[in-house]
Structure formats: structure tokens, C-alpha cells
Amino acid sequence: MPSYAYRCKGCDHSFEIYQSFSEDALTTCPQCEGPLRKVFSTPGVTFKGSGFYRTDSAKKASSSSSS
Numbered sequence: 001m002p003s004y005a006y007r008c009k010g011c012d013h014s015f016e017i018y019q020s021f022s023e024d025a026l027t028t029c030p031q032c033e034g035p036l037r038k039v040f041s042t043p044g045v046t047f048k049g050s051g052f053y054r055t056d057s058a059k060k061a062s063s064s065s066s067s
Contacts, residue, residue, distance in 0.1 A: 005041065010034025 002021070007014045008029035017026065026036050 005039040006036045007039050008032060008034045008036055014039070 001018045003016045003018050004025070005014065005016045006026055008031065011029060011032040011034055013029055013031045015030075019025075025038060028034070029036055
């Protein structure tokens with residue numbers, strides 16, 4: 001189950017909560033009942049380098065031409 005970070009627009013309270021994908025996003029702050037917004041951050045996994053795309057491992061077309 002993924003965790004989501006929220007921050008209140010009113011009192012600036014920040015917290016994380018585990019929610020399933022099917023649950024609705026939270027909208028009210030548990031401390032002051034103010035409006036919440038989701039805090040987005042960089043993903044925990046980043047794929048770098050070659051080999052992560054289908055075209056990276058595809059056979060190269062031969063560059064020699066027959067005459």
C-alpha cells in the first residue's frame with residue numbers, strides 16, 4: 001500500500017498516511033479542519049542508463065548494403 005504526503009493550507013500541518021489506490025484523497029486537515037493538498041516528491045526508484053526501453057535491446061539493422 002503506498003503512502004501519501006499531505007500538507008494543510010491553513011495551519012501548515014504535514015503528515016503521511018498509507019492509502020490504497022481505490023481510496024479517495026483526503027480533503028480536510030485532522031487538526032484544524034482546513035483544506036489539504038497532496039505533496040508530490042520524486043519517486044523512490046529511478047531507472048537510468050540503457051536497457052530499459054524495448055528499442056535498447058532490439059537487434060541493430062545491418063549497415064552493409066549488397067551491390
